Structure formats: structure tokens, C-alpha cells
Amino acid sequence: xxxxxxxxxxxxxxxxILDDAPIxxxxxxxxxxxxxxxxHSSLGKALFAILPAKLQATVNAEIAWSGxxxxxxxxxxxxxxxxKGVETAKLSELKKIHPxxxxxxxxxxAAQAGFVSLTSRYMRKDKPKVxxxxxxxxxxxxxxxxxxxxxxxxxxxKIQPEPFPMADISNLVSYSSLKALAKKEVIRIFPRVVQENxxxxxxxxxxxxxxxxxxxxxxxxxxxxxxxKFQTHLxxxxxxxxxxxxxxxxxxxxxxxxKGVIFLxxxxxxxxxxxxxxxxSFGETLAVLHSQLTDAQRFAQWQKIxxxxxxxxxxxxxALFAPVTDLGLIIVDEEHExxxxxxxxxxxxxxDLAIVRAKMQGAQIxxxxxxxxxxxxxxxxxxxxxxHMLRNRPLSYSLPQVRIINLCDNRDPELISDPLASAIIDRxxxxxxxxxxxxxxGYSSFVQCVKCGKLVTCQNCEIxxxxxxxxxxxxxxxxxxxxxxxxxxxxxxxxxxxxGSPGTQKIEHSLKMLYPSARIxxxxxxxxxxxxxxxxxxxxxxxxxxxxxxxxxxxxLDFPNVTLVGIxxxxxxxxxxxxxxxxxxxxxxxxxxxxSGRASKKGEVIIQSFNPDxxxxxxxxxxxxxxxxxxxxxxxxxxxxxxxxRLARLLFQGTDLKTLEQEMDRLKRTFLPxxxxxxxxxxxxxxxxxxxxxxxxxHLILKGRNPGVISGAIRYIKAGFTPKKGITxxxxxxxxxxx
Numbered sequence: 011x012x013x014x015x016x017x018x019x020x021x022x023x024x025x026x027i028l029d030d031a032p033i034x035x036x037x038x039x040x041x042x043x044x045x046x047x048x049x050h051s052s053l054g055k056a057l058f059a060i061l062p063a064k065l066q067a068t069v070n071a072e073i074a075w076s077g078x079x080x081x082x083x084x085x086x087x088x089x090x091x092x093x094k095g096v097e098t099a100k101l102s103e104l105k106k107i108h109p110x111x112x113x114x115x116x117x118x119x120a121a122q123a124g125f126v127s128l129t130s131r132y133m134r135k136d137k138p139k140v141x142x143x144x145x146x147x148x149x150x151x152x153x154x155x156x157x158x159x160x161x162x163x164x165x166x167x168k169i170q171p172e173p174f175p176m177a178d179i180s181n182l183v184s185y186s187s188l189k190a191l192a193k194k195e196v197i198r199i200f201p202r203v204v205q206e207n208x209x210x211x212x213x214x215x216x217x218x219x220x221x222x223x224x225x226x227x228x229x230x231x232x233x234x235x236x237x238x239k240f241q242t243h244l245x246x247x248x249x250x251x252x253x254x255x256x257x258x259x260x261x262x263x264x265x266x267x268x269k270g271v272i273f274l275x276x277x278x279x280x281x282x283x284x285x286x287x288x289x290x291s292f293g294e295t296l297a298v299l300h301s302q303l304t305d306a307q308r309f310a311q312w313q314k315i316x317x318x319x320x321x322x323x324x325x326x327x328x329a330l331f332a333p334v335t336d337l338g339l340i341i342v343d344e345e346h347e348x349x350x351x352x353x354x355x356x357x358x359x360x361x362d363l364a365i366v367r368a369k370m371q372g373a374q375i376x377x378x379x380x381x382x383x384x385x386x387x388x389x390x391x392x393x394x395x396x397x398h399m400l401r402n403r404p405l406s407y408s409l410p411q412v413r414i415i416n417l418c419d420n421r422d423p424e425l426i427s428d429p430l431a432s433a434i435i436d437r438x439x440x441x442x443x444x445x446x447x448x449x450x451x452g453y454s455s456f457v458q459c460v461k462c463g464k465l466v467t468c469q470n471c472e473i474x475x476x477x478x479x480x481x482x483x484x485x486x487x488x489x490x491x492x493x494x495x496x497x498x499x500x501x502x503x504x505x506x507x508x509x510g511s512p513g514t515q516k517i518e519h520s521l522k523m524l525y526p527s528a529r530i531x532x533x534x535x536x537x538x539x540x541x542x543x544x545x546x547x548x549x550x551x552x553x554x555x556x557x558x559x560x561x562x563x564x565x566x567l568d569f570p571n572v573t574l575v576g577i578x579x580x581x582x583x584x585x586x587x588x589x590x591x592x593x594x595x596x597x598x599x600x601x602x603x604x605x606s607g608r609a610s611k612k613g614e615v616i617i618q619s620f621n622p623d624x625x626x627x628x629x630x631x632x633x634x635x636x637x638x639x640x641x642x643x644x645x646x647x648x649x650x651x652x653x654x655x656r657l658a659r660l661l662f663q664g665t666d667l668k669t670l671e672q673e674m675d676r677l678k679r680t681f682l683p684x685x686x687x688x689x690x691x692x693x694x695x696x697x698x699x700x701x702x703x704x705x706x707x708x709h710l711i712l713k714g715r716n717p718g719v720i721s722g723a724i725r726y727i728k729a730g731f732t733p734k735k736g737i738t739x740x741x742x743x744x745x746x747x748x749x
Contacts, residue, residue: 033065035333041367048717050724050741051356059356060331064309070131071101073117077125086120089113093126101128139306143202144188145173147195163187167197175204220255222404229398230259233376236396237263238338240369244345244390245378247400248633249604250407250568253378254284256400257341258291260376261322265295269338270321274360276347276565277301277326283546283568285324292322299325299332327352327360330367337373340364344565345377345386346597351746359744361386380604380635381597384646387639388653403608410575410606410613412631417579417620425512426520430576430616438528438555442611443571446517446558447602448578451534452476453516454509457484457495461504466496472701478536479515489703517578518558525556533559564602570609575602580619580627587698588748589651592626596638599630650690650713652744658720659745660710660727662694664737667706673733674708681731683723688715691723698749711748 034042034057042056049056058066075093082090088111092104105113120126144167153161163183170178176188176199191197222230233243233256247253261271275284277300288296297311297320314320316333323332327350330340342350342361350360361377368375377386377395390397403409413429420427437444456474457466465474468486475484477495485492498505512520518532531554533545548554549569557563557572583595599617607613619627629638647654664670674694685691690713697707710727714720724741733739 034060035335037337037367037371038331038333040370041331041363044366044370045356045358045363048721049356049358049743050721055355059328059352059358062309062312063305064312071117072098072129072131073101073104074098074127074129075125076127077120077123082125083123086116086123086125089116089120089126098129139204140201141204142176142199143173144170144176144179145198145200147198151194151196157190159184159187160190163191164196167191173200173202220252220258222255222259223252223402225400225402226252226256226259226404229256229400232396232398233260233374234263236374238267238269239374240372241374242365242368242389242395243374243376243398244382244386244395245376245398245400246382246387246390246635247378247380248403248409249380249601250403250409250608251380251400252404253343253380253400254287255404257343257376257378258288261292261339261341264338265292265321267338268321269336270318270334271323271339271341272329272332272334272337272364273322273324273341273343274329274350274364275324275326275343276349288322288324295321297323297325297332299323299329301326330360330364337367337371340368340373340375341378342375343378346379346381346383347565348594348746351744355740357740357742357745359746362744380633381600382635382639384593384639384643385653387635388643405610407609408607408612409633410603410615412603412615412617414622414627414631415616415618416622417618420618425517425578425618426524427616427618430618431524433574433614433616434525434556434576437574438525440573441552442573443549443552443554443569444556444574444576445563445567445572445602445605446521446556446576446578447560447564447598448512448514448517448558449560449582449598450511450513450579451515451536451560452485452487452513453479453519454512456510458508458510459499459502459504460506460508462499462502464499464501466500470702470704471699473699474510476513477509479519480536488699511579511582514558514560521556521558528555529553530556530558533557533562535560535562561598561602563605564598567605568608569605570611572605573607573611573613575606575613575615577602577615577617580617580630581621584621584624584626586749589646589649590746592624592642595624596626596630596635596642599627600633600635603630603633655690655713655715656717656720657745658712658714658724659742659748660694660712660724661697661740661742662708662710662733662737663705663740664733665704665706666736669734670706670708670737673737677710677727677731677733681727682710683726688719689713689723709748717743 038060042053042060045051046053046056073093074097075090092108093099101113101117117126117128121128146167153164156164166179166182188197188199192199229245236243245253245256257273264271273288285298297315299308299311303311311320312333315323318335323329323334325332342364345361352358365375386395389395415427415429417425417427434444454477457477458464466484467473468475468489468491470489470491471486473486473488475486478485482495483492484495514532514534518530521528521530531545531548545554545557549557552571577599580595580599583598584591603615606615617627617631621627625641626638629635646652651657662670662674677694682691683689692711692713694708694710697709700707712720712723714723720743
């Protein structure tokens with residue numbers, strides 16, 4: 011192929027065709043193009059988000075100086091110095107050594123000029139896994155003639171099923187003994203391609219006989235009116251109202267006509283309980299995709315889906331990109347969850363992208379939640395989505411009784427008020443279970459010197475660090491930096507410290523002091539004593555009396571013997587500097603409160619707060635989403651926040667604060683788009699978290715009446731403003747957090 015430029019493009023020669031057939035169907039290529047355009051990402055990054063890691067090939071490029079060593083152009087002189095004295099070098103290694111040098115660009119220009127030669131080697135990640143197997147060739151020999159070690163090996167081999175993996179006996183037999191037996195043609199050692207575990211969770215649950223109530227039956231009938239065509243449905247049901255049963259019945263209808271289904275669920279709610287529920291209903295037709303799988307397991311599941319061996323895919327955000335053939339239905343459970351938002355490029359929202367894919371492929375889509383996002387609720391109120399409601403729990407199960415405790419009246423620094431402490435004792439005496447929720451991990455949120463008043467802060471982020479007592483360390487929850495907890499104040503040398511708001515570790519310590527005989531389990535991202543599956547099994551078996559945790563335990567759990575839920579401090583998420591703070595607080599409180607009283611036993615919820623009259627807490631205590639939405643939407647409308655306006659965030663980061671401030675001043679003076687009734691521009695200004703991981707941060711907030719206004723404003727800025735070297739720009743469309 012001619013590599014000369016064609017207009018603004020220069021084409022390169024094809025080195026190798028990697029696949030016999032296209033890896034992605036045209037529908038996913040179209041989705042990648044849409045994603046790249048809407049979220050202002052490159053098409054390459056959009057495709058990498060879609061492909062499983064096993065298909066993301068690595069290309070190792072090597073460079074060697076092959077031209078004249080005299081009269082070297084000045085633009086290639088630095089490259090020549092790097093290669094002097096070496097035959098070949100990897101471009102990736104040179105980039106690590108010289109991060110500020112444009113190695114790829116200069117290397118390509120030098121190759122075109124004939125000074126260097128470039129060699130690319132393609133490294134496949136999807137190579138089949140090969141294991142050595144053993145099979146017996148003959149048994150007609152005198153075993154007593156074998157040397158001792160070989161005879162011992164033979165005694166083990168002859169009782170194995172044939173053929174069998176050599177790894178099964180590798181701890182019992184030496185390889186030299188096996189080689190000797192193979193040389194005597196007693197056994198054969200041969201390679202075999204093996205498949206990864208196709209079912210990465212424990213299956214085998216027996217089907218459940220569920221009797222639907224009238225509300226569930228009505229919701230199913232209404233949703234099926236749009237069977238086989240694109241339409242967005244919002245299924246709003248209080249906690250424990252049986253949304254999963256509605257999903258399962260509609261999924262069955264699509265499977266009956268040979269259509270595929272994608273069921274999205276937040277990682278936090280992807281519990282063994284949910285997997286067991288779907289496995290009992292659909293068994294071998296089910297594929298699972300989530301972050302706990304190895305790359306090989308994910309790829310094995312992906313291949314099953316591509317081959318149409320699995321018609322249902324259940325998984326977290328990235329399961330949206332499963333290559334399901336004849337897609338008929340997408341379900342987004344807990345559609346309000348922020349974990350559907352990707353935090354790296356392309357910064358897509360799984361819920362919104364699911365709607366786009368459904369529309370492109372003519373599939374029906376259901377969004378479900380007990381606490382819908384205000385964007386989805388607003389769309390339902392405006393008629394863009396069809397709304398279906400489940401207002402009651404099945405079998406006449408009632409919502410739990412709720413008490414709100416004003417922590418201003420509580421003298422206990424550990425935040426276990428007397429009413430909550432008494433309620434826990436009552437449940438322990440009745441052999442019932444308790445769930446306690448504290449959305450803060452660690453032991454305390456900060457450590458402060460009593461003498462000088464200074465906090466122990468992270469040098470990378472200039473943010474106070476959390477104290478983790480189990481490891482006696484200070485840890486930054488933003489960059490991951492940690493060091494041993496100080497015995498003396500780093501600033502003044504003082505020995506006395508005060509500790510901030512308690513986290514789950516401190517609450518656990520208090521619980522063990524208050525209830526020494528209780529079986530207590532802490533579940534958060536720091537705890538390693540129990541996996542989610544073992545917690546689920548132990549709770550079901552009543553081997554745990556008190557389950558304490560962060561938002562990991564707020565969803566997807568259904569334990570009939572849990573009759574008390576205590577929310578230690580409902581204000582934690584309210585105090586975050588973000589316009590969605592009230593919405594997230596309402597959602598968290600409502601969801602965790604819904605874990606109580608989910609069967610015949612009456613449930614109780616105790617909410618502790620320093621701000622008990624806040625409308626988010628009051629409405630959550632009544633599970634009154636509609637009242638909360640009405641009040642919150644009125645504030646959003648006045649302040650031009652979503653869903654009234656669309657939002658974008660341009661985040662500028664750099665290691666040099668002075669340069670960053672100068673560039674932000676230049677942007678503000680010259681390159682901001684004009685504002686009008688459809689566009690509001692805020693900033694640029696320091697981010698609420700002004701420094702993270704050695705990077706200073708400024709952001710620019712765009713509020714637009716529609717996506718077109720936002721996209722036009724971004725193009726306007728990018729066309730005129732190019733930040734200086736060392737300053738990076740991140741574009742986040744529909745951001746979930748403005749910190």
C-alpha cells in the first residue's frame with residue numbers, strides 16, 4: 011500500500027491479519043462510535059472498553075539505528091544518543107526512561123527518513139491454555155523391576171482416571187520419575203488444550219415456586235405490551251416489593267422466542283443471592299461477567315455468549331458490551347447506582363448507554379429501582395419512559411417501623427445511642443439478626459494533634475488521612491498512600507491526639523465491648539476475613555448475629571431473620587460537597603432500611619442523625635420517594651442542575667500550581683464560550699479536592715439545556731485553547747461527582 015499522505019490522513023501498510031472473522035458485530039462497532047462521539051473519547055478507547063482483556067493485544071515495537079551515523083538531522087540527534095551502543099531497544103522501555111520525549115512520533119519520522127528500522131511483534135493474549143496430561147500406554151510389565159521412586163509413582167498413576175492432568179499428582183511424584191516411565195513407554199505425557207471454568211459461581215440451586223401478586227402481574231402485562239420493540243420502562247418498587255420476580259417472568263418470554271437478554275446490576279448488588287436466584291431459574295443458559303473473574307474466565311464467558319451458548323448475561327457495567335446475538339431485552343437493576351458510571355475514559359454511564367444500545371438494536375429496556383435517579387423519574391413524569399409501580403411487599407409483608415434518633419442528644423462518642431443499644435440487646439435475646447450500616451471505613455476519619463491542632467495529612471493530596479487501627483497505619487482514601495500511624499505529632503512533636511468521626515473499625519471495636527458474646531462480622535473493602543459468598547452463607551445459617559458494614563451490605567441482601575437495621579450516622583453522605591448529596595443520602599438510607607423485616611417477622615429501622623429534620627432523612631424514613639423527588643427537583647430546577655440542565659465537567663490537572671493557575675486565567679479571559687439562557691459556564695476554579703496524587707486540580711463546569719449545547723461549548727473551548735505541556739484535560743459528560 012502506498013503510505014503517502016491522502017489529504018489529512020496517512021495510511022500505513024497492513025502487517026498482519028489477526029483474525030479470520032470480525033471480533034465485534036457491527037452493532038457494537040456502532041455503539042463504540044456513538045460512545046466516542048458523545049463522551050468525547052477516542053474511538054480506540056471506546057473499543058478497548060468493549061473488548062475483553064484477553065482480546066486486547068500487545069504490540070512490542072523495537073527500534074534499531076540503521077542509517078548514517080554522520081550528518082544526523084538535529085531532530086533525530088537525541089534519538090541517536092539513546093540508541094548509541096545498543097543493537098535494538100524497545101520503544102516502550104525508552105518511553106519509560108524518557109517520559110517527556112515524543113519517542114513514538116520521532117521514531118516514526120526517523121524510520122520514514124531511513125535512519126532507523128522499526129519492528130513490531132504482536133503478542134496474543136487469547137492463546138489457549140495448555141496443560142500436560144498423562145495416560146497409561148501399557149500395563150504388561152513387571153512392576154517389581156521398577157526402581158523405588160518409579161514404582162511409587164506408578165502406584166499413584168494407575169489408580170487415576172485416564173487421561174488426567176499431570177498437575178494433579180505433581181506434589182506427590184517427581185518429574186524425573188514421570189520422565190523415566192515415559193521413556194520406558196509405560197505412560198505418555200502429552201499437551202492438551204484446557205477450557206477455563208465455564209461457571210464461575212456455584213450453581214445447582216433448586217427452582218423456586220413464586221406466586222405473583224396483583225401489582226406484579228399488572229406490571230408484567232403493561233411491560234409486555236411493548237414486547238419485541240424498543241421502549242424504555244421504569245419499574246419503581248419499594249424495597250422488597252418483588253422486582254426480581256417481574257424481571258424473571260419477562261426474561262422467560264424473550265427466551266421462548268430465542269432472543270438474548272442482558273441483565274445489568276451494580277457490582278455492589280451482584281451478590282451470591284442474586285446469582286443463585288437466576289441460576290435456579292435459567293441454569294446453563296446463564297453467563298456471568300464481573301470484576302471478580304480472571305481475564306481467562308471473562309474471556310471464556312464472552313466466547314460462550316458469542317457462540318450463543320448463553321442467552322442471558324448477568325453482570326456489572328461492562329456486561330453491557332456482551333456480544334449477545336438477537337438481543338431482545340436489557341434490564342438495568344438499581345438503575346440509580348453511581349457505580350454504573352465509568353471513572354476513566356471513555357467516562358460512559360452504563361444505564362444511559364444501555365438505552366442507546368437498546369434503541370440501536372430495537373430491544374426493550376427496563377430500568378428498575380426502589381429509589382430511581384431523578385433523571386429517570388423526570389423522564390417518566392414527562393412521558394419519555396413508561397412508569398410501573400410496585401407499592402407493596404408480597405404476602406402482606408409490611409415495611410419496617412422506623413425511628414429517628416437525634417444524635418445531638420447522644421453523649422456516646424462511639425455513636426451507639428441508648429435506643430439502638432437496647433434494640434440490639436432485644437434482637438440478640440430473641441436470636442434474631444441485626445444489620446448495622448456506617449458508610450465510612452477505617453477507624454476514624456482523621457487524627458488531630460491536641461497540642462497544635464494540626465491534622466495528619468497526605469503529602470500527595472493535602473487531605474486528612476484515615477486512621478486504620480487494625481494495621482496501625484494512616485491511609486489516604488484518594489491516592490492510596492499510607493504510612494505507620496505516628497506516635498508523635500509530625501508538626502510539633504506532641505504525644506496526644508484526638509480522633510475524627512468513627513468508621514466501621516471503631517464501631518466494630520465498640521460492639522465487641524458492648525456485646526462480647528455476639529458473633530459480629532465486619533464487611534467493607536478493608537476486611538479480608540470473609541468473602542461476600544461466605545458472609546451470605548453464614549447469615550443464611552444464622553451463624554452471624556450482627557453484620558456491620560459500608561454500602562457493600564446496603565443492597566441485594568434478603569435475610570428473613572434480620573429484624574433490626576441500624577444506621578449509625580445518616581449524615582455522612584449529606585455532608586459531601588456535591589449537588590447530588592441529598593439524593594444519594596435518600597437512596598442509601600432507603601436501600602439499607604429495606605433489609606429489615608423482609609419476611610413474616612416484623613422489622614425495625616433506627617436512623618441516627620445530627621440533622622434529623624432534613625427532608626432526605628424524613629422522606630427516607632417513610633420510604634416516600636415521590637415526596638422527596640418533588641422537593642429535590644424544585645431545587646434542581648432553580649439552580650439549573652440535572653435533570654433540568656445537562657452537565658459536563660472539564661478537569662485540568664498539573665504538577666505545577668503556578669503554571670496551572672496562569673493557564674486557567676488565560677482560558678477564563680479568552681477562550682470561554684459566550685453564555686446565554688441555554689448555557690451556563692462556571693469557573694474555571696479549584697476543585698473541591700484541589701490536589702490529589704501530586705496533581706493540582708481546576709475544573710470548569712458547563713450547564714447546558716441539552717446535549718447539543720454542551721457538545722458545542724466543548725468544541726468551542728478545544729478549538730481555541732490548548733493547555734501548556736504538563737497540563738492534562740479530562741472531559742466528563744454527565745459527571746456523577748464534582749469533587
